[in-house]
Amino acid sequence: MWQAKEIKEGLRTRLIGRQVYCFDEVGSTQDMAHSLAAGGVLDGCLVIAERQTQGKGRIGKEWVSPEGGLWFSLILGSSLAPTEIPALSLLMGLGVTQSVISETNLPCLIKWPNDIWIKQKKLAGILIELSATEIEVKHILVGIGINVNIEHDLLPLRATSLEIELGRKVSRLSLLINLLERIEELYLQYQEARSLLPFLEEINELSWLNGKEVRVKGELTTAEVSSINESGQLVIKLPGGFLETIISSEMITISSLR
């Protein structure tokens, strides 16, 4: 079971983890974070659970969250505009990728826009939600799920875990501390730059989709993924060499895994 004291003692952060709420079982840490945010908790609050019974993925999908994973949400103040959410999501993906590589050396990559993959399987996902009134965004809720010490038969088909990839268990506490420290650094740097530009080269080096062939839904021709741009959009190269930007992963299908 997660212990708030242990997490706080390990953290060298100013913002992230100023308050830590640990649960054995929740429906979803995102929902818990929504309620805590409404109740006025501090910016940087961490909500973490051992298991989620109704873990939420993107676009209404279920997120399988048995014991052994890292399932948490962060409550961040609303200094970012809603239009900056794609950038924030990629930054969080960068943080997850950097920390997994530094803790395990596994070749994980950012699969635009919100996933972390190892080869052809999903290791982690990021869900960003806004807590807003009719007139303003109050908080940004960053939900991160990483399959850490979970066996194959407990996961969906196209998912993997660090334990499966390494053949041994990994310290979840050490991964969590590493990740939260990176997230804080990236988030503070972003708040100063207000642009993805300082991070773009590394994001593109770690992009799973770069060079892959995709098809824009409803079109017959395929295109090659060129890069991720500073707004966090995907840039693809059409057959004539024309570049097109894609804002949502729902707009494309991946036609080759080459």
Ligand code: BTN
């Ligand atoms: C996705 O890839 O679809 C996003 C998955 C996000 C899962 C995390 S686990 C912690 C937090 N609580 C949730 O219910 N979802 C996010």
